[in-house]
Amino acid sequence: MKKNVNKLMAVITTGILAATMSLTAFAANEIAIPKKVPTDTNNHTMAPETTFELEVTAGPSDATTVDLLGNDDQTHTYQLTPGTAEQITGMTITGAAFANITEYPADGVYQADFGIKVPDSLYSVPGVYSYTVKEKNGGYSGITYDANTYYMYVSVVNKEGGGVKVDNVVIAKDDGTKIADITNDFGAENNTTHDLTITKSVTGNAGELNKDFTFKISIRAKADTGASSAQEFQLEDADGGKQNIAADGTEVAVTLSNSEAVHIYGLTGDYDVYVSENEAGLNGYTTTYTITGDDAGNTTAAQALVDADAKATVNALADGATLTIINDRNNVTPTGVAMDIAPYALMVVLAGSAAVTFLRKKDQFEE
Structure with a gap:
């Protein structure tokens, strides 16, 4: 924005502004501002379950002119009138809603629109009215x-029959160029979203390698983070099927046999994943789990899952985190001889043999 500077070009009247300012809008007094949320395409992050909001305030009082590009591809200088809080109160400002977007976009970029509608009745004098526009920081998990x-510049002109009307609305940067969109990063560059692999391992000489084991998976926001329980995450099962899991603690059942895995995408550090196994500790199995690939690249020591109510908890803080659940079962090879009673059996045999010998000698003596 140019402030109190001498212009080489003459200040053009506000009536010409309507003819020179180019902006895509629903109507002269209504504007749609594209909102984009790019994601990490490797993580298939689901859309943020939120509505992004704008904050509009009165324009700076020390800004008296602005240079804007018109639809004649020429830069023109316009005199400014600072807008007022009362005028802003009369505007209709709508947020960009992403909560109902259920499909992952091919390019990984979610899109919606902000909306601003400026009624003619807010003005009584022609001019170019200025306002400042900022996005409110809602603190949504993973969003920059x-x-x-x-x-925002609102062009107000005289209308036929008397009175004034809003002839155009434009949102521009500090240098006067019209903005293309307002963009928030959701893991595309800021590395805030991560994936988790949950894999099954069956070990031991009696492990059932082809058996399907049933797991229950749920996700919850960590306490005191403010993360949304409505946020959804994509789960891809061992066969490539996809479904979404909300972070409200609802359990989803999946089955895995040895070496099979499921993947969960788009997790931020504000969410925990909980996993239990229905067969944990049953049928002679010892069930444990390990976690590989936290933010420091560490592997946890094996932890026990003693029964179906026990849960492994994972907080994915880096890409490539893996939860491995291990069922181990071993049987002792049978030999046909119970070695722990063999000495006693031998004593019985020897005692019996001695008794037979004694009785034979007794009979011979009596004869």
């Missing part, structure tokens, strides 16, 4: 918000 300050 747009921290820039933008400027």
Whole structure:
């Protein structure tokens, strides 16, 4: 924005502004501002379950002119009138809603629109009215918000028959160029979203390698993080089927046999994944789990899952985290001889043999 500077070009009247400012809008007094949320395409992150909001305030009082590009591809200089809080109160400002987006976009970029509608009745004098526009930081888990300050210019002109009307609305950067969109990063560059692999391992000489083991998986926001329980995460099963899991603790059942795995995508550090196994500790199995690939690349020591109520808890803080659940079962090879009673059996045999010998000698003596 140019502030109190001498212009080489003459200040153009506000009536010409309507003819020179180019902006895609639903109507002259209504504007749609594209909102984009790019994600990490390797993580298939589901859309943020939120509505992003704008904050509009009165324009800076020390900004008296602005250079804007018109639809004649020429830069023109316009005199500004700072907008007022009362005018803003009369505007309709709608947020960009992403909560109902259920399909992952091919390019990994979710899109919606902000909306601003400016009624003619807010103005009584022609002019170019200025306002500042910022995105509110809602603190949504994994999102890097747009921290820039933008400027909204409302062109008001006389209308036939008397009175005035809003002839155009434009949102521009500090240098006067119209913005293309407002973008928030959701893992595309800020590395806030991660994947988790849950894999099954069956070991031991009596392990059933082809048996399907049933797991229950749920996700919850960590306490005191403020993360949304409505956020969903994509789960891909061992056969490539996909379903979404909400972070409200609802359990989803999956089956895995030895070496099979499921994947969960788009996790931020504000969520915990809970996994239990229906067959844990049953049928002679010892069930344990390990976690590989936390933020430091460490592997946890094996922890026990004693029964179906026990849960492994994973907080994926880096890409490539893996939870491995191990069922181990071993049988002792039978030999046909119970070695622990063999000495006693031998004593019985020897005692019997001695008794027979004694009786024979007694009979011979009596004869």
